[in-house]
Amino acid sequence: MALERTFVMLKPDCVKRRLVGEVISRIEKKGYKITDIKMSELDEAFVREQYSHLIGRSFFPELLKYMTSGPVIGMVVEGESAVRIMRKLIGATRVADAEPGTIRGDFAFTDTENVVHGSDSPENAELEINRFFRYKVPSKV
Ligand code: DAT
Ligand code: MG
Numbered sequence: 748m749a750l751e752r753t754f755v756m757l758k759p760d761c762v763k764r765r766l767v768g769e770v771i772s773r774i775e776k777k778g779y780k781i782t783d784i785k786m787s788e789l790d791e792a793f794v795r796e797q798y799s800h801l802i803g804r805s806f807f808p809e810l811l812k813y814m815t816s817g818p819v820i821g822m823v824v825e826g827e828s829a830v831r832i833m834r835k836l837i838g839a840t841r842v843a844d845a846e847p848g849t850i851r852g853d854f855a856f857t858d859t860e861n862v863v864h865g866s867d868s869p870e871n872a873e874l875e876i877n878r879f880f881r882y883k884v885p886s887k888v
Contacts, residue, residue: 751827751829752782754875755822755865756879757820757822758861759818759860762818763817770862773850774824779824781824783822783880786819786820787820788815793884795811806859821879830865837849837851837864837865839851
């Protein structure tokens with residue numbers, strides 16, 4: 748076991764459905780510490796970077812529309828094996844595979860709107876933390 752940090756993002760449906768407290772509570776009750784947090788709106792450029800591995804997939808336009816549909820909350824979550832264990836707490840990507848007891852298993856009902864993001868490796872966690880906390884959405888005016 749190793750002390751790690753990961754990037755967790757509460758997605759637009761999580762904020763809209765007032766599940767922010769519920770999800771943060773689960774993370775804290777598991778024993779993890781939130782060491783940074785910020786609410787932000789994402790733009791297309793950010794989503795294209797964050798999900799570059801999915802550009803070209805049939806569902807990408809839907810994912811882009813969803814991720815830019817409202818504010819998100821990004822967090823740095825720190826603790827033992829935070830990357831792997833947060834992914835377990837979050838549950839599987841596809842709604843039909845997400846087990847009850849996981850965040851997605853309990854709250855997600857579509858493949859796109861799945862409540863929460865967690866980094867899939869320590870390397871990606873660092874990239875995603877830097878991207879989110881440094882990113883400034885360009886002003887529209
Ligand atoms: P995860 O979020 O579990 O790391 P991912 O990185 O493969 O999964 O995909 C990022 C997001 O894209 C995922 O949370 C929801 C959406 N997505 C992935 N696969 C999908 C699919 N087959 N249909 C619809 N949306 C999908
Ligand atoms: Mg992923």
